[in-house]
Amino acid sequence: MAQADTQISDKQLYLDDLVVGQRFTSRAHVVDATEIKAFARQFDPQPFHLDEETAKRAFFGELVASGWHTAAITMRLLVETGLPLAGGIIAAAREASWPKPTRPGDTLTVTSEIEEIMPSRSRRDRGTLKVRSKTRNQRDEIVQVLLAKLIVPRRVERP
Amino acid sequence: MAQADTQISDKQLYLDDLVVGQRFTSRAHVVDATEIKAFARQFDPQPFHLDEETAKRAFFGELVASGWHTAAITMRLLVETGLPLAGGIIAAAREASWPKPTRPGDTLTVTSEIEEIMPSRSRRDRGTLKVRSKTRNQRDEIVQVLLAKLIVPRRVERP
Numbered sequence: 001m002a003q004a005d006t007q008i009s010d011k012q013l014y015l016d017d018l019v020v021g022q023r024f025t026s027r028a029h030v031v032d033a034t035e036i037k038a039f040a041r042q043f044d045p046q047p048f049h050l051d052e053e054t055a056k057r058a059f060f061g062e063l064v065a066s067g068w069h070t071a072a073i074t075m076r077l078l079v080e081t082g083l084p085l086a087g088g089i090i091a092a093a094r095e096a097s098w099p100k101p102t103r104p105g106d107t108l109t110v111t112s113e114i115e116e117i118m119p120s121r122s123r124r125d126r127g128t129l130k131v132r133s134k135t136r137n138q139r140d141e142i143v144q145v146l147l148a149k150l151i152v153p154r155r156v157e158r159p
Numbered sequence: 160m161a162q163a164d165t166q167i168s169d170k171q172l173y174l175d176d177l178v179v180g181q182r183f184t185s186r187a188h189v190v191d192a193t194e195i196k197a198f199a200r201q202f203d204p205q206p207f208h209l210d211e212e213t214a215k216r217a218f219f220g221e222l223v224a225s226g227w228h229t230a231a232i233t234m235r236l237l238v239e240t241g242l243p244l245a246g247g248i249i250a251a252a253r254e255a256s257w258p259k260p261t262r263p264g265d266t267l268t269v270t271s272e273i274e275e276i277m278p279s280r281s282r283r284d285r286g287t288l289k290v291r292s293k294t295r296n297q298r299d300e301i302v303q304v305l306l307a308k309l310i311v312p313r314r315v316e317r318p
């Protein structure tokens with residue numbers, strides 16, 4: 001049961017505040033060639049991420065962002081505006097796939113949907129959340145699907 | 160059948176050169192607090208990644224690296240010395256988990272093991288490789304497990 005997008009706010013959400021199907025949308029971020037190359041030089045120095053000319057002769061045939069760069073941008077969007085969880089975004093595990101590469105000039109937006117809410121059996125002050133975050137470009141193409149298991153605090157009543 | 164570690168070399172390996180159980184070990188990288196905070200400011204601005212003092216009162220109780228930072232360092236180690244594949248390291252999908260956080264001063268090393276080799280049925284010039292990469296710290300604790308499906312070129316005989 002998908003619900004209308006939740007408005008971004010300063011509200012810090014606890015596990016008890018969330019419902020399955022709830023959705024959150026981040027602000028947009030425009031990716032440029034300079035940041036694609038800077039990330040690649042630091043973390044993923046491969047020809048198709050470093051230089052337009054050599055990229056033409058490599059796998060993608062053009063300059064594209066490292067998948068880890070798309071993931072890092074997605075994380076910043078989630079932290080800043082995309083998923084206002086109390087205690088922050090703390091992942092126990094994640095799966096990511098990149099159906100399409102991110103290109104210079106792309107405008108990325110992340111939409112997250114709550115898929116499962118599991119209160120902890122052993123600890124009444126927290127629980128686990130399964131969230132699927134899809135990062136889309138300006139053509140509404142999905143460049144990354146991220147499935148994360150997050151640790152989220154509960155509203156604990158003090159006696 | 161695990162084999163002895165393959166020595167790092169300049170050799171570019173094709174799908175046909177690999178065997179299940181083959182292992183590769185990267186060079187080591189020492190992570191410092193400055194780079195942990197720099198990555199966090201750019202991509203994961205949460206208190207437990209940004210500042211030692213505020214981290215004491217947050218989830219981990221100390222400054223730790225963003226999981227995406229551990230992933231990015233792992234990628235650099237794989238690209239530079241950890242997995243000498245012809246055509247580069249091109250992932251179709253990945254799963255990552257972080258059993259323990261990376262801390263300032265940790266020395267990280269990545270060991271990768273070939274789990275599955277699947278020649279493409281439709282394209283004789285490539286195939287898919289399943290590789291499990293474990294990133295360990297100096298205490299031999301695993302800080303990240305990465306399972307990747309990589310696209311690897313084959314040695315194509317020209318008629």
